[in-house]
Amino acid sequence: MSPDAYRTTIAAIATPPGMGAVSLVRISGPAAVRVADLASDGRVSAQAPRTARHACIRDAAGRVIDDGLLTVFPAPHSYTGEDCVEFSGHGGMRVTREVLERLLACGAVPAGPGEFTRRAFLNGKLDLTQAEGVMDLIAAQSRLSLRAARSQLEGILGRRTTEARDRLLETLAHLEAWIDFPEEDIDPLTGTRLCAGVQAVLTTVDALLATADQGRILREGVHTVIFGQPNVGKSSLLNRLLGCARAIVSETPGTTRDTIEESVNLLGIPLRLVDTAGMREAANLIEADGIQRTTRQIEAADLLLEVADASSPRPAAAALPAGAAQHLLVLNKLDLGEHPSWAGVAAVRLS
Ligand SMILES: Nc1nc2c(ncn2[C@@H]2O[C@H](COP(=O)(O)OP(=O)(O)OP(=O)(O)O)[C@@H](O)[C@H]2O)c(=O)[nH]1
Ligand SMILES: [Mg+2]
Incomplete structure (x- = not known):
C-alpha cells in the first residue's frame, strides 16, 4: 500500500449482511469527521469524543436516509489509531447500503478486506499476532478456539516472541563486543553463559512451534478420517x-463412494469428520476413484479411526502411508460377538 493510499479515509459496514436490530458503519482516516459532517448535520466536528449523539444521515438533497447514533473517536484513541466515526443505524440491508453509499459520495473510499485491522497494525495499535488473533476470534467456532484466539489477541504470543528476540539481540551484542574489543578482559564464564542464553531461546521457540499445530487444529478442527474395509x-x-443420518447406511458393501465431510464439536474441540469409501479391490471405475479419495484423505488426516468388524476374522493390518497420523482401532458390531482372532488387541470396542 502506498503512503498516499494509507492517508485515505475508508468506510465500510461492520455488521454482517442481513437484517438485524442495529447495523454499524465505520469511517476511519484523516477526513473521517469531515465525511461524517457532510453526510449528516455538520455538528460531528463539535461533538464530544467517545460520546454517542443522535443524528441523521442525509442524502445530497437533505432527505433523511437513516437516523441513529454517531460516535467520534479522535486519533490516536481509536481502534485504527486514526480519527474514526461510527454510525449505528437501523439494521436493514438497503438502508445500511445507502448510508455507506452516502459516506462514499462525501469523500470516503470503500475499505478493503481487513483494512481497519491493517491500519491498527500499521499504527502500532496491535502486533501481527494480535491482528491474527482478531481474525481467529471472529472465525472461532468452538469455545476452546475462542479462548486461544482471545489469548493471542491479548498479546501473549507476541510477548513471548519479543522476549526471545530481545534475548537473542543481547547475546549478539555480547558477541560483537567480544569481537570488537579483543583486548578487553572477557569473563571466562561468558561463553557458557551465552550458550545457555541461546539454548533457553531455542527451548522457547521449540515450545511455541509445538503449539502451532494446536492452533491450527483449534482453528480448522481435527481432520478425523474414518476408514476401513467395506461394510x-x-x-x-x-x-x-x-447424531443424524447424514450418510447412507446399507448392508451392501461399497455403499459409500465419495468422501463425506461434516463437523462436530466434541467437548469444545472441533472435529472435521470424514467418512470414506471402504478399501478393497475396486469393482469398477467409480469405486476405484472413491478408494483413491480415501487414500488422499488418510494422507492428510490429523487422526485416523480405523473401523473393523469384530465378528469377522482379523484381517491383515491396513498398510498406512509413512508418517500417517495417530491411529485408533475401532472394533464395531460387538453385538454379533467378538471373533477369537481379536483377543488381546487394543481397540475401542462398540456396537
Ligand atoms: N449388527 C450390527 N450391524 C451394524 C453395526 N454397525 C453397522 N451395522 C450394519 O452394517 C451395515 C454396513 O454399515 P455401514 O455403516 O453402511 O458400513 P460402511 O463401513 O460405511 O460400508 P461401506 O460404505 O459400504 O464401506 C449396515 O447394514 C449397518 O446397519 C453394529 O454395530 N452391529
Ligand atoms: Mg459407508
Missing part, C-alpha cells in the same frame, strides 16, 4: 457421532 460400519459411526 464394517464406518458410515454408521459417522452418523452416530453427528
Whole structure:
C-alpha cells in the first residue's frame, strides 16, 4: 500500500449482511469527521469524543436516509489509531447500503478486506499476532478456539516472541563486543553463559512451534478420517457421532463412494469428520476413484479411526502411508460377538 493510499479515509459496514436490530458503519482516516459532517448535520466536528449523539444521515438533497447514533473517536484513541466515526443505524440491508453509499459520495473510499485491522497494525495499535488473533476470534467456532484466539489477541504470543528476540539481540551484542574489543578482559564464564542464553531461546521457540499445530487444529478442527474395509460400519459411526443420518447406511458393501465431510464439536474441540469409501479391490471405475479419495484423505488426516468388524476374522493390518497420523482401532458390531482372532488387541470396542 502506498503512503498516499494509507492517508485515505475508508468506510465500510461492520455488521454482517442481513437484517438485524442495529447495523454499524465505520469511517476511519484523516477526513473521517469531515465525511461524517457532510453526510449528516455538520455538528460531528463539535461533538464530544467517545460520546454517542443522535443524528441523521442525509442524502445530497437533505432527505433523511437513516437516523441513529454517531460516535467520534479522535486519533490516536481509536481502534485504527486514526480519527474514526461510527454510525449505528437501523439494521436493514438497503438502508445500511445507502448510508455507506452516502459516506462514499462525501469523500470516503470503500475499505478493503481487513483494512481497519491493517491500519491498527500499521499504527502500532496491535502486533501481527494480535491482528491474527482478531481474525481467529471472529472465525472461532468452538469455545476452546475462542479462548486461544482471545489469548493471542491479548498479546501473549507476541510477548513471548519479543522476549526471545530481545534475548537473542543481547547475546549478539555480547558477541560483537567480544569481537570488537579483543583486548578487553572477557569473563571466562561468558561463553557458557551465552550458550545457555541461546539454548533457553531455542527451548522457547521449540515450545511455541509445538503449539502451532494446536492452533491450527483449534482453528480448522481435527481432520478425523474414518476408514476401513467395506461394510464394517464406518458410515454408521459417522452418523452416530453427528447424531443424524447424514450418510447412507446399507448392508451392501461399497455403499459409500465419495468422501463425506461434516463437523462436530466434541467437548469444545472441533472435529472435521470424514467418512470414506471402504478399501478393497475396486469393482469398477467409480469405486476405484472413491478408494483413491480415501487414500488422499488418510494422507492428510490429523487422526485416523480405523473401523473393523469384530465378528469377522482379523484381517491383515491396513498398510498406512509413512508418517500417517495417530491411529485408533475401532472394533464395531460387538453385538454379533467378538471373533477369537481379536483377543488381546487394543481397540475401542462398540456396537
Ligand atoms: N449388527 C450390527 N450391524 C451394524 C453395526 N454397525 C453397522 N451395522 C450394519 O452394517 C451395515 C454396513 O454399515 P455401514 O455403516 O453402511 O458400513 P460402511 O463401513 O460405511 O460400508 P461401506 O460404505 O459400504 O464401506 C449396515 O447394514 C449397518 O446397519 C453394529 O454395530 N452391529
Ligand atoms: Mg459407508
